[in-house]
Each structure stands twice: as structure tokens, then as C-alpha cells.
Amino acid sequence: MTVHEDGVAVSVSWDDAELFRYVSRPDDPPLESPRPYLHPVRTLAGDLVTDGRPGDHPWHKGISWALPNVGPENFWGGPTYRRDDGYVQLDNNGQMRHDGFGALGVRDGQARMTERLTWVTAAGQTLFTERRRITATVRPDRSAWALGFVTVMRNVSGRVVAIGSPTTEGRENAGYGGLFWRGPAAFAGGRVLTADGAGGDEVMGWRGPWLAFATPVATLIFRDAPANPGFPCRWFVRSSPYACACPAPFFSAVVPVPAAAELTFEYVVVVAAGELGTDAIRDFLTERTVA
Numbered sequence: 362m363t364v365h366e367d368g369v370a371v372s373v374s375w376d377d378a379e380l381f382r383y384v385s386r387p388d389d390p391p392l393e394s395p396r397p398y399l400h401p402v403r404t405l406a407g408d409l410v411t412d413g414r415p416g417d418h419p420w421h422k423g424i425s426w427a428l429p430n431v432g433p434e435n436f437w438g439g440p441t442y443r444r445d446d447g448y449v450q451l452d453n454n455g456q457m458r459h460d461g462f463g464a465l466g467v468r469d470g471q472a473r474m475t476e477r478l479t480w481v482t483a484a485g486q487t488l489f490t491e492r493r494r495i496t497a498t499v500r501p502d503r504s505a506w507a508l509g510f511v512t513v514m515r516n517v518s519g520r521v522v523a524i525g526s527p528t529t530e531g532r533e534n535a536g537y538g539g540l541f542w543r544g545p546a547a548f549a550g551g552r553v554l555t556a557d558g559a560g561g562d563e564v565m566g567w568r569g570p571w572l573a574f575a576t577p578v579a580t581l582i583f584r585d586a587p588a589n590p591g592f593p594c595r596w597f598v599r600s601s602p603y604a605c606a607c608p609a610p611f612f613s614a615v616v617p618v619p620a621a622a623e624l625t626f627e628y629v630v631v632v633a634a635g636e637l638g639t640d641a642i643r644d645f646l647t648e649r650t651v652a
Contacts, residue, residue: 362374362375362467362470362471362472362497362499363375363467363472364465364466364467364472364474366462366465368386369384369385369386370382370383370384370385370386371383371385371462371465371474373472373497375405375497375499375506376405378403378405378407379401379403380402380403380405380497380506381399381400381401381402381403381497381508382399382400382401383397383398383399383474383495384397384398384399384400384422385397385459385462385476386459387422389414389420389422391454391456391483392420392438392439392450392454393414393419393420393422393438393439393454394420394427394435394436394437394438394439394454394455394456394457395456395457396422396425396426396427396436396456396457397425397426397457397459397476397478397493398413398422398423398424398425399411399423399424399425399495399508400412400413400422400423400424401413401423402423402424402508402632403632404505404506404578404579404632404633404634405499405503405504405505405506405632405634406634408578408579408634409545410544410545410548410578410579410581410632411423411424411542411543411544411545412543412544412545412546412603413543415543415546415603417602417603418438418439418543419438419439420437420438420439421438421541421543421605422543423542423543424508424540424541424542424543424630425540425541426457426493426510426512426539426540426541427538427539427541428524428538428539428611429441429442429526429527429537429538430442430524430525430526430527430529430530430538430611431455431480431488431522431524432488432522432523432524433453434453434455434482434483434488435451435453435454435455436454436455436456436457436480437537437538438454439454441453442527442530442531442532442535443530444530444531445531447532452483453482453483454483455480455481455482455483455488456480456481457478457479457480457491458478458479458480458481459476459477459478460476460477460478460479461476461477462474462475462476462477463475463476463477470498470499471496471497471498472496472497472498473494473495473496474494474495474496475492475493475494476491476492476493476494476495477490477491477492477493478490478491478492478493479491480514486518487517487518488516488517488518488522489514489515489516489517489518489522490514490515490517491512491513491514491515492512492513492515493510493511493512493513494509494510494511495508495509495510495511496508496509497509504633504634505631505632505633505634505645506631506632507629507630507631507632508629508630508631508632509627509628509629510540510627510628510629510630511625511626511627511628512625512626512627513623513624513625514618514623514624514625515621515622515623516618516619516620516621516622516623516624517621518620519620520620521617521618521619521620522617522618523615523616523617523618524538524611524615524616524617524618524624525538525611525614525615525616526538526609526611526612526613528612528613529611529613529614529615534565534566535597536566536595536597536609536611536612536613537597537607537609537612538597538607538609538610538611538612539594539597539607539608539609539610539611539626540583540607540608540626540628540630541597541605541606541607542574542581542583542605542606542607542630543603543604543605544574544576544581544603544604544605544606545604546603547576547578548574548576548578548603548604549600549601549602549603549604550600550601550604551574551575551576551600551604552574552575552576552600552636553572553573553574553575553598553600553606554572554573554574554575554638554639554642555567555569555571555572555573555596556569556570556571557569558639559639561600561601562598562599562600562601564596564598565596565597565598565599566595566596566597566612566613567595567596567598568593568594568595568596569585569593569596570584570585570587570592570593571583571584571585571642571646572596572598572606572608573637573642574598574600574604574606575636575637575638576604576636577635577636578634578635578636579632579633579634579635579636580631580633580634580635580636580637580642581606581630581631581632581633582630582631582633582637582642582645582646583596583606583608583628583629583630584628584629584630584631584646585608585628586626586627586628586629588625588627589610589625589626589627589628590610590616590624590625590626591610591614591616594608594609594610594612595609595612595613596608596609596612597609597612608628610626631645633645
């Protein structure tokens with residue numbers, strides 16, 4: 362495992378092939394709520410499993426931590442859903458500013474990075490400071506690798522900040538917001554698997570500890586952590602017209618974050634080659650992967 366940082370992004374490679382690129386200083390326009398993101402992300406065999414800036418939603422960026430309804434602010438990109446008004450393009454697209462890396466390297470075969478960020482509104486107000494940790498670990502049998510993601514957000518605005526979603530604003534089954542994955546166009550029509558069985562778009566809003574998205578090219582397994590607020594979470598997921606998934610802790614309930622309080626979330630995403638069934642997915646879930 363190797364880690365290389367060039368001032369714009371961090372590249373993590375295994376066996377001389379890039380697993381992912383973490384763009385820490387994006388040059389995206391303000392309308393897209395600039396924030397760090399992972400893209401491209403690949404399997405160990407080199408197959409692409411993310412999409413970035415797709416034509417239908419250019420603010421979808423591979424895998425990223427993105428929240429659409431942070432009080433009146435938007436840290437997701439594009440228009441904001443407002444009760445009684447629907448989607449409206451407002452001057453409220455904030456940014457998650459990269460302030461620097463702490464640890465950055467490889468230890469015991471695991472790639473690790475820690476990062477400091479500041480959440481700044483379109484008007485220039487600071488809402489949150491954030492400490493973020495990202496890890497990458499290759500499975501010993503080389504069939505898959507695991508991405509670990511931990512965020513600790515501290516409210517420094519001096520007031521309560523209520524985090525919600527379009528669903529908490531009144532739009533049914535639109536509870537997106539959190540660690541959001543957008544898959545390549547070829548992944549549309551893939552199978553969504555949960556502890557309750559397999560399906561597709563009808564799984565939207567399901568509540569449970571894990572969810573997987575399986576295609577002939579690759580299977581991604583998303584795992585919520587028992588310590589996360591609201592565990593087990595509800596899931597935002599689509600198989601059509603495009604592939605996406607998101608453990609959505611603010612899906613249907615607003616979470617008020619008091620002044621000076623911290624909010625912590627931890628997730629693991631397993632990137633496996635080929636189309637896995639439920640039994641194989643359960644084998645991965647029995648392993649303890651440290652995020």
C-alpha cells in the first residue's frame with residue numbers, strides 16, 4: 362500500500378495500481394458546494410465503481426460526506442428543497458474547506474489519513490469544524506478492500522444547528538444526506554441487498570445495519586456502526602435511473618446539534634470484485650474492519 366499527496370489530492374495505491382483518489386482541494390464551482398471527495402474509486406482488479414460530476418447531478422462526487430439541509434444552508438450542492446416551495450436555487454451553497462492533513466501514510470499495511478476541515482456558508486460564516494479519518498485495508502485473500510470513514514463535526518456557530526433532509530422538509534422518500542455514493546452509469550439496474558432480502562428502488566427508506574449494491578462488475582457493502590446516532594439508520598438507495606446509496610442518519614428526523622456539541626459518525630464500505638450474494642456478504646460483515 363502506498364500513499365501520495367500532491368497538494369490537490371491524495372492517491373492511495375495497492376500493488377502499483379490506484380485504489381482511489383481523494384480530492385482534498387476541489388476546484389468545483391460554488392453551486393456544487395465544494396467539498397473533498399473520493400473519485401475515482403476502483404476494485405483491486407482496477408474496475409471503476411464511482412461516477413463524478415454526472416450530467417444529471419454534477420454535484421454528485423464519487424463518495425463524499427454531503428448534507429443538503431444544514432439549517433438553511435446547503436452542503437450538498439445544487440438547489441435546496443424547502444417546504445411548500447419545492448426545489449429552489451438559493452444563494453446558500455456552502456463549502457467544506459480542507460485545512461490540512463495530520464497523519465498521512467501507511468501503518469501495518471493500512472493506508473491512513475486524518476484531515477481538518479471547516480464548514481463555511483455562502484455568506485462566509487463558520488458553522489462546523491471537522492476532524493475526519495479515512496483508511497484503506499486490503500482483505501488478506503485479495504478479494505476486496507475496505508474503506509473506513511470517520512467524521513467528528515463540532516458546532517462552532519454559537520447556536521443550535523438543525524440537520525435534516527428534503528424528507529424532513531416534506532418531500533417523501535428523499536432523505537438523502539450523509540456518506541453518499543454515486544455509481545457509474547453501467548451500474549444502473551444493479552441489485553440492492555439487505556438483511557431482509559434483495560430488491561431495487563423499493564428498498565428506499567429501509568432501516569437496518571447494512572446495505573449492499575451488487576453488479577456483475579463489483580459489489581459495494583455499506584455498514585453502519587452501532588455507536589452512530591440513530592443506529593440502525595435508514596438508507597437512501599436507487600437502482601434506477603442511476604445507482605446510488607447512502608446511510609442517511611437524517612432521513613426522516615431532524616437532528617439538532619447544540620452549540621459547541623460534537624456529532625460523530627463512522628462507516629465502512631467494502632469494495633469487492635464481482636456480484637456477491639447475501640451469504641458472501643455476511644462473511645464480509647463478520648470481519649472486524651477498523652475505520
